[in-house]
């Protein structure tokens with residue numbers, strides 16, 4: 102497997118603000134990679150370095166096998182970028198902007214252009230200044246998808262899109278991946294990440310906190326288990342199990358949290374006491390991310 | 403205009419603390435705006451006051467014994483070339499001569515200040531989307547416009563008060579000084595009103611600039627035609643149709659017509675009222691003039707073509723203005739010679755401008771140098787668009803395609819170089835055609851004037867290169883390019899008068915231009931200016947290449 106993007110120990114400061122502090126990121130060719138982190142974590146900065154707009158202060162970044170700062174011309178032919186807050190030229194129509202950007206990138210794929218405009222339900226004859234926020238976003242998405250590229254760098258591309266258009270976006274990104282493309286998607290919308298991303302990287306304060314598939318990340322988190330038992334169990338007995346915490350026992354009720362790897366042992370114990378009712382709630386994505394965002398660095402359970 | 407449904411009552415809009423007039427928050431906005439402009443407004447007001455007072459003081463120093471000009475000077479000062487530029491002299495008193503150049507020019511600068519302040523706090527804010535934030539808070543619908551108008555008005559008043567005080571302080575006639583204040587008040591307030599309306603008409607900052615500055619140019623030309631018309635010509639009335647003409651009609655240090663203030667205040671009141679009523683009829687972010695649907699396809703395929711397309715509107719506007727300028731310059735030229743037949747007068751004109759050649763040549767070379775300063779403004783405007791493109795992140799979209807940063811910048815430079823050369827050349831050619839037809843030598847006149855126009859280009863390039871260097875190396879200070887151009891203009895206009903040291907005056911590239919037509923063409927300064935411009939420009943590009951973008 103080859104890497105479309107490889108970033109190691111990337112540093113970037115703006116005056117006294119440290120935006121990136123030794124960031125690592127690896128995006129495999131052919132995957133949709135979610136790029137997550139709280140506000141100000143350094144996601145946009147990373148993307149702008151990958152675009153050759155910013156110059157890193159240290160570390161390595163390789164994009165499609167090239168140096169993003171030096172090989173702007175060759176690399177940019179093979180990628181498209183959509184920012185989270187699209188600005189259009191007030192006097193050009195959306196259709197004109199789409200053509201200009203796609204042609205600068207090397208050419209318009211007429212069929213894709215027409216189908217994207219239709220699917221995103223975009224009126225391309227309006228002047229840039231008269232588009233709403235979501236429609237400006239659509240113009241940039243259509244422009245990015247109307248040329249033939251291998252990599253999409255998307256920085257919160259769906260901000261302002263209505264749910265219908267978000268669904269279209271997910272479809273389109275999937276198709277792009279099916280056709281062999283690679284996507285780096287920075288996003289705050291967890292349902293979007295959950296539905297489209299193969300792998301995710303979470304960063305915080307300019308450093309990588311965690312990366313892997315969502316299943317892998319879920320395993321790092323704890324499941325809540327509640328049970329009603331035929332024969333009450335002692336709290337100490339439950340607590341003595343590895344990977345179990347937050348135990349409360351009241352009468353025949355027991356509640357606790359457990360690391361995914363230790364769920365089996367816990368159930369064995371509870372089973373021995375005759376389970377009459379059991380609920381187990383895997384962490385929601387929200388809980389998962391909240392935990393990661395808050396943590397300074399990854400701590401294995 | 404079609405009938406419009408009764409304006410929605412401002413209280414009908416969600417305003418947390420519904421104040422009847424939709425003016426809630428005006429004061430806090432005003433305070434915020436004043437804070438943002440705490441350098442711009444006082445410095446400009448002080449600069450303008452200094453401009454009037456110090457240049458007058460310098461004139462007194464130049465002619466210590468002169469209480470009034472000799473009769474022989476009258477024709478010089480009535481020379482249409484000067485009248486077109488500075489307005490007619492109000493009297494032959496020393497005070498009039500001492501303020502001859504600063505009355506109208508200062509008024510125009512004040513109009514520019516009023517325009518900048520009002521536009522900054524209406525359209526620019528709205529375009530940047532900040533207004534929506536403000537609008538959603540405890541701010542009434544009319545508060546932003548009200549705050550902008552108040553701040554613009556305050557800026558004008560501050561300038562006027564400082565100027566009157568300082569003028570009296572340096573020994574100008576008090577009554578005349580007050581009249582000078584009235585003149586500036588009329589012009590300044592008019593442009594507060596004009597800009598307030600312009601900001602409602604269009605839906606972009608650039609559109610507002612076009613309407614407001616276009617109105618200023620038209621007002622200037624209308625009064626130039628009116629002021630230079632023959633005494634019995636009905637065209638003289640034109641001056642009364644222009645707020646700049648009113649300023650001139652105040653006749654500071656001459657007849658001191660204070661009552662003209664009423665015209666200015668009335669226009670101001672009407673325009674502000676119109677602006678507020680337009681505000682009621684439009685949506686936030688939109689203009690009253692609708693923005694039309696356009697083509698859905700474009701054939702633009704290079705960054706250079708995109709830059710040219712984006713510059714088109716500005717260029718066409720300037721081209722029209724410069725064609726008109728050429729017509730005005732060419733038609734006035736015929737009468738220059740008849741006004742000035744005494745050698746002393748010619749000497750005097752020489753002292754004000756060029757160095758040799760016929761009086762008509764002197765006239766043309768002086769005016770072409772002014773036109774070159776204007777063309778420099780165009781080239782700065784076009785080159786500094788890069789900064790606007792960068793801060794709005796539109797440039798980012800282009801630079802995320804295989805377009806190299808330096809190539810993108812060179813595209814802007816090329817557009818600026820070609821556009822400024824073209825407007826100058828066209829203006830000189832038109833002037834040559836008009837004057838040549840009068841003088842009976844079309845071919846020769848056109849060639850001489852076109853050549854003279856071309857000889858000013860190296861100075862234009864220096865101004866452009868300064869802007870490019872600022873943008874490349876210190877993007878946040880790109881706006882200083884305008885300050886540099888104004889300094890160049892003032893050094894050329896007032897350097898001699900204020901007896902500034904030669905090295906200081908020489909900082910302006912325009913002082914190194916040969917006085918063409920008529921003078922001798924020396925290549926050295928032109929080559930040196932060009933080489934300097936290339937070096938400075940290259941340094942700017944090199945800095946741009948290395949720095950963070952956006």
Ligand SMILES: Nc1ncnc2c1ncn2[C@@H]1O[C@H](COP(=O)(O)OP(=O)(O)OP(=O)(O)O)[C@@H](O)[C@H]1O
Nearest residue numbers: 115118119120139140141142143144145146147952
């Ligand atoms: N041009 C700049 N000048 C100064 N500081 C900057 C600049 N750009 C980014 N920063 C700072 O760098 C840090 C990282 O910003 P960045 O925009 O990369 O965050 P982000 O992860 O994209 O956040 P968000 O989710 O809000 O988009 C922030 O602290 C930000 O304030």
Ligand SMILES: [Mg+2]
Nearest residue numbers: 144145146256
């Ligand atoms: Mg961001």
